Amino acid sequence: xxxxxxxxxxxxxxxxxxxxxxxxxxxxxxxxxxxxxxxxxxxxxxxxxxxxxxxxxxxxxxxxxxxxxxxxxxxxxxxxxxxxxxxxxxxxxxxxxxxxxxxxxxxxxxxxxxxxxxxxxxxxxxxxxxxxxxxxxxxxxxxxxxxxxxxxxxxxxxxxxxxxxxxxxxxxxxxxxxxxxxxxxxxxxxxxxxxxxxxxxxxxxxxxxxxxx
Ligand SMILES: Cc1cc2nc3c(=O)[nH]c(=O)nc-3n(C[C@H](O)[C@H](O)[C@H](O)COP(=O)(O)OP(=O)(O)OC[C@H]3O[C@@H](n4cnc5c(N)ncnc54)[C@H](O)[C@@H]3O)c2cc1C
Numbered sequence: 095x096x097x098x099x100x101x102x103x104x105x106x107x108x109x110x111x112x113x114x115x116x117x118x119x120x121x122x123x124x125x126x127x128x129x130x131x132x133x134x135x136x137x138x139x140x141x142x143x144x145x146x147x148x149x150x151x152x153x154x155x156x157x158x159x160x161x162x163x164x165x166x167x168x169x170x171x172x173x174x175x176x177x178x179x180x181x182x183x184x185x186x187x188x189x190x191x192x193x194x195x196x197x198x199x200x201x202x203x204x205x206x207x208x209x210x211x212x213x214x215x216x217x218x219x220x221x222x223x224x225x226x227x228x229x230x231x232x233x234x235x236x237x238x239x240x241x242x243x244x245x246x247x248x249x250x251x252x253x254x255x256x257x258x259x260x261x262x263x264x265x266x267x268x269x270x271x272x273x274x275x276x277x278x279x280x281x282x283x284x285x286x287x288x289x290x291x292x293x294x295x296x297x298x299x300x301x302x303x304x305x306x307x
Contacts, residue, residue: 186212251301
């Protein structure tokens, strides 16, 4: 059985109270109206929940994955759309936290704890479970990489300030020829296709992303 310490129990209890009080009352309405819950982003940011897995030096509170899962669980009990924001946020920031340089971590991570949104762009029209089938390519030109390809179903996609984009630098090498690129909103060559009109999770944004040079 999982034993939580006093502080962990207190965090779960606090999140439960916040979720019940602030997120539950609007959950059905935002889903019905396809409204992204910006108030949830503000709430998470104010309560240290937007990037809790990060250590304090990058703006987080350094919690472990078990506690993060329990936080997600408390939020998802009342508003799955709000919970998915935090999952996409973690998916988008963790490649940088685990594989980025110190300079990249200092530049990209702290804003994500303060209200900026992240996303993780892996899936493509022809590559879902079989992610190695992806066709997006990144080619080095001078000191920059030029990305070409298309992604779909990307949570937070069109509203994300920062996207961790998966692309092949060397398709011959399969998994070992794949890299993650930190792509910021407004960068040249990034445009957005449609946001999916879904049967559920309608308060969450799932976008097509297009990379053209
Ligand atoms: C709400 C939502 C949010 C999402 N957010 C993101 C995101 O933020 N970023 C991102 O990159 N992607 C995202 N996705 C995409 C998601 O990761 C893909 O939908 C998923 O990887 C499955 O891919 P697919 O839809 O192409 O289905 P497929 O891969 O075509 O799978 C279809 C079915 O076939 C089964 N299947 C597939 N391969 C096999 C096999 N070899 N053997 C047996 N069965 C198999 C699967 O289990 C599934 O039931 C999101 C999707 C949804 C629905």
